[in-house]
Amino acid sequence: MTPLLEVSHVTYSYHTLSGETTALSDITFSVDEGEFLVIVGPSGCGKSTLLSLLSGLIPTEQGSIRLSHTPFIKHQTDIGYMLQKDHLFEWRTVYKNVILGLEIQKKETPENLAHVEQMLKDYGLISFKNARPSELSGGMRQRAALIRTLALDPSLLLLDEPFSALDYQTRLNVCDDVYSIIKKERKTAILVTHDLSEAISMADRILILSKRPACIRQILSVHFSDPKMPPMQRRQAPEFKHYFNEIWKELNTNG
Amino acid sequence: MDKLSKRQAEFIKNHRRHHYLVSFFRFMAFFSFLLLWEVSANLHWIDAFIFSSPSRILETMIYMAKDYSIFRHTGITLYETLLSFFLVILVSFLTATILWFSGTISEILEPWLVILNSLPKSALAPLLIVWLGANTRTIIVAGMSVAVFGSIISMYTAFRETDEEKIKLIHTLGGNQLQVLFHVVIPSSLPSIISILKVNIGLCLVGVIIGEFLAAREGLGYLIIYASQIFKLNYLITALIILCIIAFLLYQIIQNIEHHIRKNRNL
Numbered sequence: 001m002t003p004l005l006e007v008s009h010v011t012y013s014y015h016t017l018s019g020e021t022t023a024l025s026d027i028t029f030s031v032d033e034g035e036f037l038v039i040v041g042p043s044g045c046g047k048s049t050l051l052s053l054l055s056g057l058i059p060t061e062q063g064s065i066r067l068s069h070t071p072f073i074k075h076q077t078d079i080g081y082m083l084q085k086d087h088l089f090e091w092r093t094v095y096k097n098v099i100l101g102l103e104i105q106k107k108e109t110p111e112n113l114a115h116v117e118q119m120l121k122d123y124g125l126i127s128f129k130n131a132r133p134s135e136l137s138g139g140m141r142q143r144a145a146l147i148r149t150l151a152l153d154p155s156l157l158l159l160d161e162p163f164s165a166l167d168y169q170t171r172l173n174v175c176d177d178v179y180s181i182i183k184k185e186r187k188t189a190i191l192v193t194h195d196l197s198e199a200i201s202m203a204d205r206i207l208i209l210s211k212r213p214a215c216i217r218q219i220l221s222v223h224f225s226d227p228k229m230p231p232m233q234r235r236q237a238p239e240f241k242h243y244f245n246e247i248w249k250e251l252n253t254n255g
Numbered sequence: 256m257d258k259l260s261k262r263q264a265e266f267i268k269n270h271r272r273h274h275y276l277v278s279f280f281r282f283m284a285f286f287s288f289l290l291l292w293e294v295s296a297n298l299h300w301i302d303a304f305i306f307s308s309p310s311r312i313l314e315t316m317i318y319m320a321k322d323y324s325i326f327r328h329t330g331i332t333l334y335e336t337l338l339s340f341f342l343v344i345l346v347s348f349l350t351a352t353i354l355w356f357s358g359t360i361s362e363i364l365e366p367w368l369v370i371l372n373s374l375p376k377s378a379l380a381p382l383l384i385v386w387l388g389a390n391t392r393t394i395i396v397a398g399m400s401v402a403v404f405g406s407i408i409s410m411y412t413a414f415r416e417t418d419e420e421k422i423k424l425i426h427t428l429g430g431n432q433l434q435v436l437f438h439v440v441i442p443s444s445l446p447s448i449i450s451i452l453k454v455n456i457g458l459c460l461v462g463v464i465i466g467e468f469l470a471a472r473e474g475l476g477y478l479i480i481y482a483s484q485i486f487k488l489n490y491l492i493t494a495l496i497i498l499c500i501i502a503f504l505l506y507q508i509i510q511n512i513e514h515h516i517r518k519n520r521n522l
C-alpha cells in the first residue's frame with residue numbers, strides 16, 4: 001500500500017531581522033490511510049510549524065510534501081486543520097459556524113449539508129443547532145469545531161493540541177469523543193500534543209521530535225492487545241506504562 | 256415564570272425606587288433652573304436682553320415656527336450633518352480596508368494620517384471656502400474634515416486588532432483575504448465601529464456648525480452668527496437649544512442601532 005502522506009527531507013527556517021530560526025531540520029516520515037499519528041516534542045520545537053507546512057498555510061522551503069501523489073499541496077481542500085482553540089464565532093449560530101468552511105468554499109450542496117446534519121445528530125449537537133456558541137460546554141464546542149473541519153470532508157486531518165484549552169476532566173472525555181468521531185468517519189489524522197498520556201491513548205504511531213531545530217528522534221509503533229480499545233481504556237491497559245516510560249526516556253536523554 | 260424570592264423582589268423594588276428618585280431629581284433640577292432663569296430675568300436680576308429667558312425663547316420658537324424658518328434652519332443643519340456623517344463612514348471604511356489589505360500602503364500613509372488628524376480642523380474651514388466656494392458642498396466637506404482622519408485611524412486600528420488565530424482559521428478553511436475581511440475582521444471590529452460612529456456623529460455636527468459660521472445663508476450655525484451680529488440673543492439661545500436637542504437625538508439614534516445590533520449578533 002502506498003502511503004497517503006509522504007514528507008521527505010523537509011527543513012524550515014523563520015527569517016526575522018534579529019536572525020534566522022531553524023524550526024525543522026530534515027524531517028522525513030509517511031502516514032498511511034486511516035492511520036492515527038501523534039507528534040510529541042518539547043515546547044517550541046516546531047510542531048505547529050510542521051502542521052502549517054503540511055496544511056499548505058506556509059510554503060515549503062526545502063524538501064517535499066506529497067499527498068496521495070500530488071506533488072504540491074496547493075491549498076488544500078483535502079486537508080482539515082483543527083486549531084488549538086475552537087474559535088467558534090459568537091456572531092453566528094452553532095449551525096452557521098459548522099458550515100463556515102462550506103460557505104467559504106461555496107460547497108453548500110444538499111449532500112454536504114446533509115452530512116453536516118447527520119454529524120450534528122450523531123455527535124449530540126442537533127438540539128443546539130440554533131444556539132449561540134456561548135451556550136455550549138467546552139466539550140461540545142470542541143466537537144462543533146471538529147464537525148466544522150469534517151464538513152469539508154478532508155482526507156487528512158491535522159489537530160494542533162486540540163484539547164489544551166480544556167480542563168482535565170473534560171479533556172479526557174473530549175479525547176474519547178474526538179477519537180471515536182475520527183475513527184467513525186474513517187479519517188487519517190495527525191495530532192500534536194504535549195501530553196504523553198494523550199499521545200499513547202490515541203496513537204497508532206508516535207513521532208518523537210527533538211528540541212529545536214526539530215529532527216525526528218524516533219517513530220514508535222503503539223500496539224494494544226485490543227486494537228479497537230478507546231483512549232480511556234488504553235490508559236488502564238498494562239502496556240500503557242511501558243510506552244510512557246519509553247517515550248519519557250527518549251525525550252529526556254540528550255544527543 | 257418562577258416566583259421571585261423575597262430578597263430578589265426587594266432588590267428589584269429598591270432598584271426601581273432608586274431609578275425613580277434619580278429621574279425625579281433630574282427633572283426637578285431642570286425645572287428649578289428654568290424657574291430661576293425666568294424669575295431672575297423678570298425681576299431684572301439679570302439683563303434679559305443679553306441672557307434671554309425661557310418665556311422669551313418659547314416666544315421666539317413659536318414665532319419662528321409660524322414662518323417655518325426654524326424648521327428650515329434645523330432641517331438644513333441636520334441634512335448636512337447626516338450627509339457628512341455617512342460620507343465619513345464610507346470614506347473611512349474604504350480607506351481602512353485598503354490600508355488593512357496592503358501593509359505597505361498603510362506604512363507609507365500612517366505618519367501623514369497622524370499629522371492630518373492632529374491638525375485643528377477649524378483652521379481648514381477658511382481654506383475650504385476659498386477652494387470650494389461658499390456653498391453646501393463646502394459645509395459638508397468641513398463637517399467631514401473634522402471627523403474623517405481620526406475615523407480612518409481608529410477603524411484601521413480596530414481591523415488590525417483582529418485575533419490572528421481567527422484569521423488563520425479562515426485560511427485553514429481555504430478562505431482568501433476578502434473572506435477573512437468579511438467573516439472575521441468586520442464582525443469582530445463591529446463594537447469598535449459602533450463607538451467610532453458615536454464619536455463621529457458629534458464631530459460632524461461640530462464641523463458643520465463651523466462651516467455654517469463661515470459659509471452659509473441657512474442653518475443653525477448661520478442663525479447663531481447672524482443673531483450674534485444683530486444682537487438678537489433670543490434667536491441665538493434658541494438655536495443653541497435646538498442644537499442640544501439635535502446632538503442628543505442623533506446620539507440616541509446611534510445608541511438604539513447599537514442596542515439592536517448587539518442583541519441580534521449576541522455581542
Ligand SMILES: Nc1ncnc2c1ncn2[C@@H]1O[C@H](COP(=O)(O)OP(=O)(O)OP(=O)(O)O)[C@@H](O)[C@H]1O
Nearest residue numbers: 014016021023042043044045046047048049050212
Ligand atoms: N512567525 C514566526 N517568526 C519567527 N519565528 C517563529 C515564528 N513562528 C514560530 N517561530 C519560532 O519557531 C519555533 C517553533 O515554533 P512552533 O510554534 O512551531 O513550535 P511548537 O512546537 O508548536 O511550540 P508549542 O509547543 O509552544 O506549541 C519557536 O522557537 C518559535 O519561536
Ligand SMILES: [Mg+2]
Nearest residue numbers: 047048049160
Ligand atoms: Mg504549537
